[in-house]
Amino acid sequence: DTGVSQDPRHKITKRGQNVTFRCDPISEHNRLYWYRQTLGQGPEFLTYFQNEAQLEKSRLLSDRFSAERPKGSFSTLEIQRTEQGDSAMYLCASSYAGDRPQHFGDGTRLSIL
Amino acid sequence: DQQVKQNSPSLSVQEGRISILNCDYTNSMFDYFLWYKKYPAEGPTFLISISSIKDKNEDGRFTVFLNKSAKHLSLHIVPSQPGDSAVYFCAVREAAGNKLTFGGGTRVLVKP
Numbered sequence: 001d002t003g004v005s006q007d008p009r010h011k012i013t014k015r016g017q018n019v020t021f022r023c024d025p026i027s028e029h030n031r032l033y034w035y036r037q038t039l040g041q042g043p044e045f046l047t048y049f050q051n052e053a054q055l056e057k058s059r060l061l062s063d064r065f066s067a068e069r070p071k072g073s074f075s076t077l078e079i080q081r082t083e084q085g086d087s088a089m090y091l092c093a094s095s096y097a098g099d100r101p102q103h104f105g106d107g108t109r110l111s112i113l
Numbered sequence: 114d115q116q117v118k119q120n121s122p123s124l125s126v127q128e129g130r131i132s133i134l135n136c137d138y139t140n141s142m143f144d145y146f147l148w149y150k151k152y153p154a155e156g157p158t159f160l161i162s163i164s165s166i167k168d169k170n171e172d173g174r175f176t177v178f179l180n181k182s183a184k185h186l187s188l189h190i191v192p193s194q195p196g197d198s199a200v201y202f203c204a205v206r207e208a209a210g211n212k213l214t215f216g217g218g219t220r221v222l223v224k225p
Binding site for chain 2: 004006031033035040041042043044045048050055056058091093099101102103104105106107
């Protein structure tokens with residue numbers, strides 16, 4: 001079990017640029033989640049995939065955000081026209097179906113200059 | 114409106130003693146409850162969970178208690194060790210749902 005892997009670990013970009021993050025879940029897990037965490041807060045749900053289907057999106061996920069999981073394995077999260085308020089830790093998690101815990105990666109920290 | 118609250122932002126405990134962390138929730142539709150531990154610069158690490166059909170679950174030094182009538186969840190760590198120093202988050206999931214809703218976290222410091 002290699003765990004959930006996220007790349008890059010850190011991303012610094014200028015306001016207005018586009019960024020893309022990648023998540024590789026635990027291979028046996030069919031569910032994949034994206035969360036965002038800001039300083040002093042708990043993680044907040046962004047979106048969820050079961051296999052390749054995106055089944056739920058938070059209202060936090062504005063139209064500048066898009067997530068994909070094209071083959072039901074890895075996932076990407078893209079933010080277009082980044083804003084200062086997008087600065088946060090972006091966490092990916094995966095799980096089996098049912099009453100099974102979600103396992104998190106170490107996140108991608110995004111800093112907007 | 115916060116659906117999940119951890120009212121103690123921090124807790125300090127002596128090594129070997131018990132740490133008790135508390136979490137309150139508002140929605141009776143939550144049916145699966147979890148605790149995570151987080152070290153700086155790492156993602157949350159799953160500790161222990163409990164479903165709503167139980168009121169207690171134990172795993173080594175960690176025990177989670179669920180009081181559904183009070184909508185209250187607690188985590189007991191005994192004995193506490195210096196390596197337990199971290200931020201602890203409770204998380205809940207709605208029945209037939211998938212996303213987790215997290216509390217704001219409690220920072221635990223275990224003093225040697």
